[in-house]
Amino acid sequence: MLESLITWVNAWLGEDVGAKLAYITNGKHLLWYASVRFTLIAAFGSAAFAVFFGLIGAALKQATFTPFRWIGNFYTTIVRGVPDLLFILFFPLAFEQTVEYFIARVKCGADVVAAATTWPPCPEAQWLLSTGDYLFMACLSLGIVYGAFAANVIHGAMQAVSKGQLEAASAYGFSRRQVFWQFKVRQMWVYALPGLSNVWILLIKATSFLSLLQIADIVTWAGRLGGANYFPRMGLIHPDWRWKYYLVLFIFFILLTMISERFFEVLQTRASRGMSLAGVKSDV
Amino acid sequence: MKKLILSLTLAASVVASPALSQTVRIGTEGAYAPYNYVNDNGELAGYEIDLGNAMCAEAKLTCEFVTNEWDSIIPNLIAGNYDMIMAGMSITEDRKKTIAFSDEYYPAEPSRFMATAGAKFDFTALKGLKIGVQGATMHAAYAEENLAAGNTILSFETFDQAVADLAAGNIDLFLADGDPLNNVAEASKGAMVAVGEGIRIGDGMAVGLRQKDTDLAATLNKALTSLKKKGVVDKLIKVYFKDGPFYSN
Structure with missing residues (x-):
């Protein structure tokens, strides 16, 4: 199918365009395009975790029980201050080695672990992470970091819901739970969405760190394909073309951001239905 | 009914296969043509990929190639991420202190x-x-x-x-x-x-192994000797290096 298309293009537009088309549709390039899936899975997976941790964080921050409030504030202030790059390097490694430590304790015994000079302490404890495992770890790491941002945004948005509305709701006889879910959380989204949209855009950008976890993502492939090649067996001979490939990635991420902004505009309109929003910008 | 029998045999063979032969993982760099590289189709290829597969077939091992960056290829062998290294690695005295080598599969060249x-x-x-x-x-x-x-x-x-x-x-x-x-x-x-x-710096290229895996080393050496005798190694050298160096004559 591809070959016949290329032959057709050769005849129609000339050999040069045909050769270029053949080059950008060879197996390596198709693998590059397909690796976009890792970026998208990581973005949506991390976003799900971030909202989850964000809601927990926000709930903790306004808990009546003081130690919970401390935990909430600790989470949002400390984790927010850790560079995402550092956290994505630290967390999966720490998690993997903790698991290996406990496997080693169970399978090989505490004395073997104590005497070990190499890691893992004994070969039986070796945990080989697959791409799927790494992807999950990446989602969890980014989810924890951006969850701290999301917690702040959601906490602020809950505070922004007018007290009068909530008092009126209680006065009408709604229960505390109903007041929280039907009034506070329902109206909170309008104030939270602009902030969450920013967090989402930061998060999309952070998915470019996937290559650090040995995931062959779009950044890895761009580096591989663009790297200079002097071996005829490895395909087209070309000097360092990485800038061209990175430029394509720039455009990809900008497009993703533009689509996201459009999506958040629609969400914002939906969330604002039936609310009087004097003083709240309707655009994101 | 036929379908059911077929799927049952399939299921049985899937369950039985790991017991018959465990997968041996081979670490390579994938960035060192013509020894090991990623071809236009995005697949691993090269002299060592073909030779590794031939050796595993000869020794009746199930093998799988994995890629690893060059500078951590020895530490990750020792950590157990894979069981063999075939990555254009020459035998040197320094490396012999940490890992073992099979017999050479590519003659030393200046x-x-x-x-x-x-x-x-x-x-x-x-x-x-x-x-x-x-x-x-x-x-x-x-x-x-x-x-x-x-x-x-x-x-x-x-x-x-x-x-x-x-x-x-x-x-x-x-x-x-x-x-x-x-x-x-x-x-x-x-x-x-x-x-x-x-x-002239190192000796020939060989499979890198953990020092304690002496059984695997013996199995590989036997397969390699037999492939050299059959001319399979020279044939692969001819494919990837045109004019040698060859093992015969």
Whole structure:
């Protein structure tokens, strides 16, 4: 199918365009395009975790029980201050080695672990992470970091819901739970969405760190394909073309951001239905 | 009914297969043509990939290639990420301290310098030059020991990066295995040339193994000897290196 298309293009537009088309549709390039899936899975997976941790964080921050409030504030202030790059390097490694430590304790015994000079302490404890495992770890790491941002945004948005509305709701006889879910959380989204949209855009950008976890993502492939090649067996001979490939990635991420902004505009309109929003910008 | 029987046999064979033979993982770099590289289809290919598969078939092992960056390829073998290294690795005394080697599968060849066309060097006394090597190679060790005085040694992560910097004029000389260098010189159409005398640094290339895996080493050596005798190794050398060096005659 591809070959016949290329032959057709050769005849129609000339050999040069045909050769270029053949080059950008060879197996390596198709693998590059397909690796976009890792970026998208990581973005949506991390976003799900971030909202989850964000809601927990926000709930903790306004808990009546003081130690919970401390935990909430600790989470949002400390984790927010850790560079995402550092956290994505630290967390999966720490998690993997903790698991290996406990496997080693169970399978090989505490004395073997104590005497070990190499890691893992004994070969039986070796945990080989697959791409799927790494992807999950990446989602969890980014989810924890951006969850701290999301917690702040959601906490602020809950505070922004007018007290009068909530008092009126209680006065009408709604229960505390109903007041929280039907009034506070329902109206909170309008104030939270602009902030969450920013967090989402930061998060999309952070998915470019996937290559650090040995995931062959779009950044890895761009580096591989663009790297200079002097071996005829490895395909087209070309000097360092990485800038061209990175430029394509720039455009990809900008497009993703533009689509996201459009999506958040629609969400914002939906969330604002039936609310009087004097003083709240309707655009994101 | 037929379908059911078929699927039952299939299920049985799937369950039974791991017990028959455990998968042996082979670590390679995938960035060192013609030994190991990623071809246009995005698949691993090269002399070592073909040879590794032939050896595993001969020894009735189930093998699987995995890629790993060159500079951590020995630590990750020891950690158990894979069981063998086939990555254009020459036998050296230094490496023998940490890992074991099989018999060689590619004869020792002199290492060469590469330079851009027209540059002149006095190889009896190299001075004031920037000399590139790939990090964690025997060439890097050799350069540190013999060329560091009076020259700057620059270490690159991959072979290709070193070549790119030579082409860009960031280094004066690049010291590496002779075969890949000749390939590059040929592809550059005269822009880069191999210069100076060949330097004999390491022994031939061989499979790197954990020192305690003596059974695996014995199995591989048996398979390798048999493949050399059958002429399979020479045939593969002919495919990837045209005029040798061969094991027969």
